[in-house]
Amino acid sequence: MSRLRRMPRRRSYDQYCSAARALDAVGDRWTLLIVRELLAGPRRYTDLHADLPGVSTDVLASRLKDMERDELATRRKLPPPAAAVVYELTERGRGLLPVLTALARWGAPALEERRPTDAVRAHWFAVPLMPVLAAC
Known part of the structure; x- marks a missing residue:
């Protein structure tokens, strides 16, 4: 007799609230x-x-699956010669740009001093500039 594998219950706040x-x-x-x-x-x-130092492969794979399920991202295979699988944001996922921009502005004062353990990627500084660049 084969066992059906149950999918873990998706975590939810179970609140009828748009923020939740x-x-x-x-x-x-x-x-x-x-x-x-x-x-x-x-x-x-x-x-x-x-480019996500500290994330485990299990967590990254899980989050990408969740993002696909929630229609924030999609996975597709590039045509040859690349023949690589890539992830990209859907329109709904791209709609999070203002959220990330606001979060980056809110968090900017915490960047006063870099900690020795902090990773840095130059492209991370582009998020607050994206709305400005899009307007050009």
């Missing part, structure tokens, strides 16, 4: 940082993992 529903989709650790990475365009899994 939004957090159901993007409130898990790493999700908004994956969105940040995908705002620049399609990315391979290995590139996402390299």
